[in-house]
Amino acid sequence: MGLAAGIIGLPNVGKSTLLNALCQAKAETANYPFCTIEKNIGTAKVPDPILEELKALLDPKEAVPATVEIVDIAGLVPGASQGAGLGNRFLSEIREVDALVHVVRCFEDENIAHTEGSADPLRDVELIETELALADLERLEKEAERTKRDFSPQGRKLHAVLEKLSSGLSAGEAVRDIPLSKEEAELASPLDYLTGKPVLFVANIDDSGHYKENAGYQALCQRFGPENVLPVCARLEEECAELEPDERIEFLSQLGFEEDALARLIEAIFKLLGLIRFYTFANNKLRAWEIPQGTTAEIAAGKIHSDMQTGFIRAEIIQLADLKKYPSLPELRRQGLVRSEGREYQLQDGELVHFLFSGGSR
Numbered sequence: 001m002g003l004a005a006g007i008i009g010l011p012n013v014g015k016s017t018l019l020n021a022l023c024q025a026k027a028e029t030a031n032y033p034f035c036t037i038e039k040n041i042g043t044a045k046v047p048d049p050i051l052e053e054l055k056a057l058l059d060p061k062e063a064v065p066a067t068v069e070i071v072d073i074a075g076l077v078p079g080a081s082q083g084a085g086l087g088n089r090f091l092s093e094i095r096e097v098d099a100l101v102h103v104v105r106c107f108e109d110e111n112i113a114h115t116e117g118s119a120d121p122l123r124d125v126e127l128i129e130t131e132l133a134l135a136d137l138e139r140l141e142k143e144a145e146r147t148k149r150d151f152s153p154q155g156r157k158l159h160a161v162l163e164k165l166s167s168g169l170s171a172g173e174a175v176r177d178i179p180l181s182k183e184e185a186e187l188a189s190p191l192d193y194l195t196g197k198p199v200l201f202v203a204n205i206d207d208s209g210h211y212k213e214n215a216g217y218q219a220l221c222q223r224f225g226p227e228n229v230l231p232v233c234a235r236l237e238e239e240c241a242e243l244e245p246d247e248r249i250e251f252l253s254q255l256g257f258e259e260d261a262l263a264r265l266i267e268a269i270f271k272l273l274g275l276i277r278f279y280t281f282a283n284n285k286l287r288a289w290e291i292p293q294g295t296t297a298e299i300a301a302g303k304i305h306s307d308m309q310t311g312f313i314r315a316e317i318i319q320l321a322d323l324k325k326y327p328s329l330p331e332l333r334r335q336g337l338v339r340s341e342g343r344e345y346q347l348q349d350g351e352l353v354h355f356l357f358s359g360g361s362r
């Protein structure tokens, strides 16, 4: 599996419902806590305006979007760090993912049980964050114990960073919010800590479509910043997940939804994971590929086929803006708009790439 985002939150808040909406998956959802025990894994197609533009220019037989892996993890409850509700196992599943999508119940529905009695978005977030922080503190203690006899200069530096993380966490900060120098981050690997992973909040709102007036959504925005909170009505999105994209948008707009919340969310998860896209066009097939930012051309070629990595010669790079002016490869070449790059070149988001490798080109 490549980079993956994990859906976390209290039990019965709509995590599996959201996975089904995002990935057209068939995870079991039910109106009782701990419906999910075994994690569900899905793949979401990343909506992509550049792919659409390339499709219009190149007229391929097939166009395949990039994807992102999403894992729906069992609900956490207070005490999870001490093993409550199978907490330890679920926490270790959270440890395996690279970013967190934290679902917060902001919908009113007296028929849907809430493990804490009633929904209170900020308190609910804090319950989860406290469990994650406690698990991190435990890990920090183990790490400090394991390395306590390392008196080398590196060892001393590591002790100092662990101390810094530990006092930050004890004061209620998440590891991701504790400023670390590059050297400190390399020593302590903050991404290995649950509160060190990048996070996005999903306000699961009711199906009225008026999310701006939803008090829970507003409270989350005020606390975490509107750029980090996305409103979605998971149940409604799940219901229309199997419609054709155009029908879905029309259905939602009739209900008063002004924007495609699901598309915005998938794009936000993609960015949260630090992914970018490059495109290939070969054998009449246009395809978007997801790679971590900073991936070299050689490694990117290997994503398509291992032979292309081992036999890598060079990558020819075309920009969408140039393709719009000259929509044919020979013409682009004549205009000097096909750039050649070697194996160490780091691909940039949105580039159309043609790989040359011993034994072929693609």
Ligand SMILES: Nc1nc2c(ncn2[C@@H]2O[C@H](COP(=O)(O)OP(=O)(O)OP(=O)(O)O)[C@@H](O)[C@H]2O)c(=O)[nH]1
Binding pocket: 009, 010, 011, 012, 013, 014, 015, 016, 017, 018, 028, 029, 030, 031, 032, 033, 034, 035, 036, 037, 074, 075, 076, 107, 108, 109, 112, 204, 205, 206, 207, 233, 234, 235, 236
């Ligand atoms: N009214 C309303 N109900 C919802 C919404 N989203 C989910 N639900 C309902 O809430 C219940 C729980 O949903 P799930 O998706 O199973 O919740 P979960 O967070 O995966 O729960 P666990 O796996 O038990 O932790 C189901 O009955 C859903 O239909 C929503 O936006 N509005």
Ligand SMILES: [Mg+2]
Binding pocket: 015, 016, 017, 028, 029, 035, 036, 072, 074
């Ligand atoms: Mg579930």
